[in-house]
Amino acid sequence: MDGEFSAAVDRLVATVGELQTLSIDELSHPQVVAELNRIKQAVWAVPAVEHRLTARLVDEADPHELGATSLKDVLANHLRITHKDAKQRLTDATQLGPRHTILGERVRTELSHTAAALAGGLIGPGHVEVIQTFVKKLPVWVSFARRDDYERDLVAQALLLRPDQFQKLADTLLAYIDQDGTEPDHRTQQRRRSLKVGRQQADGVSRIDGWIDPETRAYLDVVFAKHAAPGANLPHDDAHTGHDDRSTEQRHHDAVRRVLRDTVTSGSLGQVAGVPATIVATTTVTELERAAGWAHTGGGNRIPIRDLIRMAAHSRRYLAVFDDHTEEILYLGRARRNATVAQRLALFARDRGCTHPGCTVPFYWTQAHHTDDYSTGGQTNIDKLTLACQPANLLIEDTGWTTERPGNGRTQWIPPQDHDTGQPRTNNYFHPHRHLTDHTPDGDRNADDEPG
Template sequence: MNGSSYDGAGLPESPADLIALADAAVAKLNEVSFAALSGADLLAAAETNERMRARTEAATTSLMIELSDQFAFQAQGYMTVQKYLTNGLRLGVREANTRMKLMFATGEFRAIGGDRLPARNPETAQALREGAINRGHVAEIDAVMDKVPARVDAETVAAAEAQLADVARGLSPEAVRQAGARLLGHLDPDGELTDDTDRRRTRGFTLAPQDQRLMSKLQGSITPALRAKLDVLLTAWAAPGMNNPDDAESPFGAVDQDGLDADALAAARERDTRSTAQRNHDALAAMADFVLGHGGLGRPDRLPAELVVTVTDQELAAEAGVALTATGARIPVSELVELAAHASPHLAVFKNNTSEVLYLGRGKRFASKAQRLAMFARDRGCTGPGCDVPFARTEAHHVARWEDGGCTDITNLGAACGKHNRAEGSGPGKWETIVLADGADAGRVGWRPAGSDRRWQVNPLHHVGQDPDLLPHGPPRGAGSTIEAMLSRLLDAG
C-alpha cells in the first residue's frame, strides 16, 4: 500500500472471498471519518469511490449472468433472475429492471456451445469494467444504439458504439445523449435508412402503474399506421361537444355518425370548455364503453372478456375505499355505480375477504365461470409470492394436482399466472402449494420451494389496503349509503 493507492497485490483469487473482503472494507469505511483528509485527498477519494462503484456494477453483472447460467435462483423457488432480483434480493421492480438492462447491454452471455459471447456493446462494457463510466452512461449509449437503423452495416455500428464509449469517458450521461443524437443524425441524416423493421422493433405502448390519486400515465411509441388510425378515430370521437362526461346532453359516439342532431351538437360545442387533451381522454373512454357494450372482447364466458369488480361490504356501506377489477385496475367506490352504468358487470360483494364455496368434484377439470368469479373475490390476482399479475391473466391452479386425483373445487383452486402454474411440482426449482387451514391467512393459497421446510408464503400484493382499519371513517351519507341501496343502484345501472 502506498498513500491512497493500492495495486491489489496479495488479494484472494476466489470471487466469494473478494466479495467478503470488499464487504468488510466498506463496513470499516462506514466506521471511519473523512474529516482527517485534506481537500485534495477528498476529491481523489471521491473519484476513486465512483470508479469503485462502476467496477462493482460490472462485477455484479458477471455475477448475475453466472447465477442465471447455473439456474442457482431456482434453489430459492424463483423462476427467473429478474424475479430473484425483485423479490429475493428485495430490489423492487424498478431497480431489478435497471440491472437487467445493464446486464443485457454489457454482459457476456454463454452461447449454446458453452463459449462466452462478446457483449452487445463491447467497448461500453470495457469502459464500465475500468470504472471510467457508470450505469447512466451505459443506459444512454444502449438507448442510442437501439435507434441505429437496421440497414447500417455492422462495421459502422461497431465504430459508432466505440466512439460513444470513448466520449462517455469525459462526459456526463446527459451529454452522451446529446452526442448520440448527433451521431444518429450523421448515420442517417435524411431518415432514408429507417424502415418498417426499425419501426416495428421500437414500437410499444405502456400503461404506468396507478399513482396515489389512482391516475395512470401513458407512454410509448406508435407506428405510422396506428397513428393514422388514431388520427381518424380522435377526429371523430374527440370533436368539440362530443362524448363530454360533464354534459348530460353531449352526443355519444362519432361526430359523423348517421342521425346525429346537428343542433344538439352545436349547443354542446358552445358548452364544451375541455382542452384537446381532455377531449382525447374522453373519446378514448367513450370508445372503451362502445367496445364493452357491443361484445367486442370475444367469448362472453371468460372473465377477461368482461368487466368484473370486487368490493367489500364495508366499502359499499361507507361509500369509501377502492374497488378492484379483474385486470388489476383500482376504482374509487364512489365511481363504481357510474362505471357499472356503462357495462354489464359481475359484482362480487363478500364479507371480510371470504366467498361462497363452490364444488365440481372430479366431474370437470377446468374451473367454471362461477368458480373464477369466486377465486377473484378471494385471491384478487396471482397467489404466487411477490407476483403482481392481475387476476384476468391468471389460470385456475389445482392445489392437489388433477393428475393426482385433485378435485375442481374452489377449496382446491387458486389463481396462478402461467409461470407460477407451471412452476408447481416436486423437482428442483419447483414450488409446492397448499390451502392454509388456520391462522390469519386461512383459506388462502400458500407457496414454498418444493421439498423444503420453509414457512408457507402467501402473496400480500393484491390485498394491500384491505384492512378495515384503513378505510375512511365517517357517518353514512344519506339513504344511498346502505348496502341494499347501493346494490339496488348497481343492479339498476347494470
C-alpha cells in the first residue's frame, strides 16, 4: 500500500512487533506500571483513527462493490469480527467520527467532547460506552445545548474515574435529570418476569437465568443485606475458620439458599404431592452408610448424600423416607380413599415419579393412583397404589386404560385393545439401571423385581 497513511500504519505495526521482542528485564516495577499506562493511552487513541476510516465508508462506499450487501457485512467479513461488533463500529463512527453535509462540508461531530478525549487516549472504550448510553437515555425534552453541557461534564469526570465508577456517576446524574423517570409499565414488567432453571449437570449444579420484577428485587435486596454480607452466613465447610473468600455472586447464592432452607424447614408451606412440603429423598442403605454417592429427590434431581445428611440436622423430615415411616399403617384397606403421608413417602421411595411409560414427571407433581379402581372396590393398600401425573390419571378415567401391579412389583399400564401398538407397559425413566439389569427380550414386562 502507498501513501503517507499506509506508511504510518506500517510504522505502527513495526513498532508493535519491536515492542514484543525488546527486553523488559531492566525495568523496575514502577517503570513497568508507567509503561503499561503509556501503552494503554496509545491503545485507547487508536479507535479514533478507526472512526475516521469507518466514517468515510459510511459517507462514500457502496457495499456491493466490496462484495457484501451492507457495510455491516463488509466490516464483519473483512475484519473477521461479529456482526454485533461491526454494528457497534458503525454506530461509533457515526457518533464519534467526522461528519459532513451532502455537499461535503465538515460539521461538528455528534459527541465532540468524547471524540476529542478518545483521540488523545484520555478515555477508553468503557468510558465511551457509558457516555453513549447516557445520551441515549436522556429525556426528549432536554435541549441540544444542555445535552452538550452534560456530555462535556461527563468527559471531565471520565478522566478521573474507572469505567465502573463512572457508570455509577452517570446513573446518578441521569436519575437527577429525570427524577420522575419513565412511568413504570406494570404490564410490561409482569410480561418480562421469568425464572428458568436449566437441567442439572453431571456435577449436580444447575444454571438459572431470567428477569425479576421490582417487588422480587426488593425482597432480594433485604435477603442480600441480611445474609450476603462478607463473613455472614458462611457455608458449613468454612464456618469453623471464619475466613470468607467468597465472591459477591457466591455470597448472593448462599443468601438465597439460606432463605429457601429456612422457608422449607419452617413447616409453613403446607403440603405438596400429599406429603409435607419439604425435601424428600431416596437412596440405598450402602450409600447412606458410606455417606457418599447421590440421593434422588422428589423434584427428579440428585443431591449428594453428604449434603443430605448435613441438611437432616435442620429437619428430620429430610430422611423421613428412611426413618420410622414403617411404624405407620400402610395397609388401610377400605378405611380411607386418600393415601397417607407414609404411603406417599413409600411410593416415592419405590417409584420416584410417574409410572406411565415415557413420562418424566417427578414425585412432587404426581398423585397417588389406585391400580385397582377405588370406585369398583379397589383398596388403599401400598401394593395397590402407584404414582401417576394428572394427565396419566385422566387417561385412566377417559380412555379405557387400566393399570396393574403383577408379581415383579412394577406398575404396568395396559392400553385398550384398539390403542395397543405393542408399546412399553412400564416406565424405566426413573430407574435407568433397569436397562442394564433387564436381560429378557420383553424386560419391561417380565423382568424380576429389584430394589427401587
